[in-house]
Amino acid sequence: MKTFALSVQNLIRKPGRTVALSLLTAFLSLAVFGGTVVVLSLRSGLQSLESRLGADIILVPSEAQSKVSFKDLFLQGTAGAWYMDASVTEKALEVPGVEKAAPQTFLASLKADCCSVKIQVIGIDPQLDFTVQPWISRSLKNGLGDMEIAVGCKVEAGMGEILRIYDRQCKVTACLEPTGTGLDTAVYCNMDTMRKLLEAAEEKGINHKIKSGDEDIISAVYIKVRDGADIGQVNSALTGKLRKVTAVRTRSMITGISDSLAGVSRTVTLLIALVWVLAVVILLLVFLMISRERAGEFAVLRLLGASRQGLGRMVLTESALCGVLGGAAGTALAALCIFPFSALIEQQLSLPYLLPGAGTILALALGTVLLASAVSAAAGFLAARRLSRVDPGSALRGGT
Amino acid sequence: MKKQLIPGCVLLALSLVITLGSISFLSPCVHEDGSFGACHWAGRSCMGIGAVLGILAVMALLLRRGRRGVYLSALPACLLGILTPGTLISLCRMSSMRCRAVMQPALIILFAASALAAAAGAVCAKES
Numbered sequence: 001m002k003t004f005a006l007s008v009q010n011l012i013r014k015p016g017r018t019v020a021l022s023l024l025t026a027f028l029s030l031a032v033f034g035g036t037v038v039v040l041s042l043r044s045g046l047q048s049l050e051s052r053l054g055a056d057i058i059l060v061p062s063e064a065q066s067k068v069s070f071k072d073l074f075l076q077g078t079a080g081a082w083y084m085d086a087s088v089t090e091k092a093l094e095v096p097g098v099e100k101a102a103p104q105t106f107l108a109s110l111k112a113d114c115c116s117v118k119i120q121v122i123g124i125d126p127q128l129d130f131t132v133q134p135w136i137s138r139s140l141k142n143g144l145g146d147m148e149i150a151v152g153c154k155v156e157a158g159m160g161e162i163l164r165i166y167d168r169q170c171k172v173t174a175c176l177e178p179t180g181t182g183l184d185t186a187v188y189c190n191m192d193t194m195r196k197l198l199e200a201a202e203e204k205g206i207n208h209k210i211k212s213g214d215e216d217i218i219s220a221v222y223i224k225v226r227d228g229a230d231i232g233q234v235n236s237a238l239t240g241k242l243r244k245v246t247a248v249r250t251r252s253m254i255t256g257i258s259d260s261l262a263g264v265s266r267t268v269t270l271l272i273a274l275v276w277v278l279a280v281v282i283l284l285l286v287f288l289m290i291s292r293e294r295a296g297e298f299a300v301l302r303l304l305g306a307s308r309q310g311l312g313r314m315v316l317t318e319s320a321l322c323g324v325l326g327g328a329a330g331t332a333l334a335a336l337c338i339f340p341f342s343a344l345i346e347q348q349l350s351l352p353y354l355l356p357g358a359g360t361i362l363a364l365a366l367g368t369v370l371l372a373s374a375v376s377a378a379a380g381f382l383a384a385r386r387l388s389r390v391d392p393g394s395a396l397r398g399g400t
Numbered sequence: 401m402k403k404q405l406i407p408g409c410v411l412l413a414l415s416l417v418i419t420l421g422s423i424s425f426l427s428p429c430v431h432e433d434g435s436f437g438a439c440h441w442a443g444r445s446c447m448g449i450g451a452v453l454g455i456l457a458v459m460a461l462l463l464r465r466g467r468r469g470v471y472l473s474a475l476p477a478c479l480l481g482i483l484t485p486g487t488l489i490s491l492c493r494m495s496s497m498r499c500r501a502v503m504q505p506a507l508i509i510l511f512a513a514s515a516l517a518a519a520a521g522a523v524c525a526k527e528s
Contacts, residue, residue: 119494154495163493185494340505343495 003310007317017290018322024283025326025372026333031275033368034334035268037361038345042261045180045352050254052179054131055102055222056231058248059088059238064219081106086216088242089128095237097229102129105194106219107201109165109187119155120186121165123194131222132188140174144190150174152184154343163187166200180346180354223247260351283379287319291383299392312384319380320373327372331365405461407521411474412457414514418450418481418507426506428499429492439499442489446507449481453514460521471521478518481511 011018061084083105092101105123124132126143136143136150144150149170151157157172164170170189178184189197198217225234231249238247298311338345339355346353355361418426428439453474460470485491485504492499 156491156493156495156500185496336509340509341501343501347496347501 003313007314021322022326025323025376026330028279029327029330029368029372030334031272033331035272037338039265039268040356041353045354046261048179048354049181049352053250056225057223057235059221059245062244062246081108083217086218089221092221097226097234098223099226100130100224102222103218104220122186122188123191125191135176146192148173150188152176152186153178154184168200180352287379287383291386298387302392308388312388315380315384316377320377323373323376327369331368404524407517408457408460410517415450415454415457418510419447422447426503428503429497439491442485445484452477468522468525471518474518478511478515482508
């Protein structure tokens with residue numbers, strides 16, 4: 001207890017030294033905590049995208065590739081709309097190996113009075129859907145009724161609130177859980193509501209008619225392949241059978257995202273390692289310099305009766321306390337930069353980004369503070385060993 | 401004496417960042433058609449509150465008496481600044497929008513830091 005009190009007094013009486021040492025460990029913990037949270041968020045974002053897609057193949061009109069990139073819709077929530085004949089769903093179900101086919105219709109809203117960007121409205125068929133329905137079911141037991149909508153977590157609308165889309169009033173009946181993808185900015189409704197919204201859009205002069213003149217239109221069909229069937233063969237069969245339709249394998253889309261994620265992850269890990277090496281080397285040098293500077297002080301303490309082990313413990317306690325202080329400050333600073341600005345980070349990375357749960361973040365923060373104090377204590381250990389060997393007589397005469 | 405001026409200098413610097421930031425790097429969303437959304441007015445209000453904080457900081461630095469009172473009066477202004485974007489004045493509905501992704505968190509952090517600086521100034525201020 002005496003050693004602890006003496007260490008605390010030493011830290012208080014030398015504020016410059018304490019702040020400098022704490023800053024070094026703060027830098028270390030900032031890099032470790034910040035980097036790890038970003039990498040974990042990217043990983044959970046990718047997992048979420050995989051589970052959220054749920055389909056093996058997505059059928060879209062050929063024009064979809066040239067309009068807004070299909071990937072942009074999933075990753076950045078870029079609003080886009082393209083249409084094809086609704087009979088594509090039935091034709092797809094006739095292809096051997098196709099287990100389920102769920103149509104979706106997209107509609108990019110006009111610039112709403114609430115926002116300066118368009119909102120993506122997605123119409124689903126609750127009877128056939130297997131991609132969005134499981135997510136909606138978690139928040140809404142009775143399904144989506146007419147003129148009812150479910151909003152992604154990034155659309156700030158409360159339950160029961162009315163959103164105006166093309167001057168039609170839609171009631172919010174469910175708020176979906178975050179997925180970390182662009183789909184969080186979308187609004188979901190059933191096909192009947194979507195037909196009414198398409199009509200409303202036509203009244204505003206936005207034409208959704210397709211060349212064949214069919215009234216019943218869809219934008220995409222999500223395909224689930226039977227167990228044991230070869231996805232590549234089913235994909236080829238669908239491409240062969242359906243004209244002017246592109247079959248996109250979700251695996252290839254996710255692999256592309258996964259490659260980008262691996263690149264970001266590698267860069268962040270390399271940066272953390274570099275910061276680590278630098279911080280440890282600087283800490284070691286600083287503690288060695290301090291041990292020279294404090295040789296006289298320790299010689300006096302030795303002459304006053306302090307044991308070698310006691311002095312060693314004091315230096316270790318001081319360095320560990322600096323580590324705790326710096327670790328906590330660095331972690332807090334990283335948290336202040338990452339959590340409030342997570343939407344901005346997601347936009348800049350253009351990758352699925354889903355923050356880990358509170359428990360994981362808390363454990364990570366505690367681990368970072370412990371790591372910072374352990375590294376600081378380890379660097380202080382060398383100084384403690386050096387100081388405990390100091391001969392009081394020669395130290396007081398000016399030598400070490 | 402010099403130590404007593406530090407909170408005032410910090411408050412002045414923060415108020416400058418808030419005032420100038422609200423119309424530059426922390427500005428709200430820009431609508432394609434040039435119209436203004438609610439977030440625009442939230443940004444303007446924060447700019448005004450920032451300017452008030454700046455005046456209070458200058459007063460705290462120049463006044464010899466009543467410095468503590470000036471710092472204490474900055475606290476409700478900071479609270480108003482924290483509540484303005486999103487609570488008192490609504491912002492865009494999508495959290496990916498610039499007003500929600502950049503302006504709101506940055507201004508809340510800056511106003512909270514200003515409140516801390518003002519509180520520190522009130523504690524440190526010695527009334528002669």
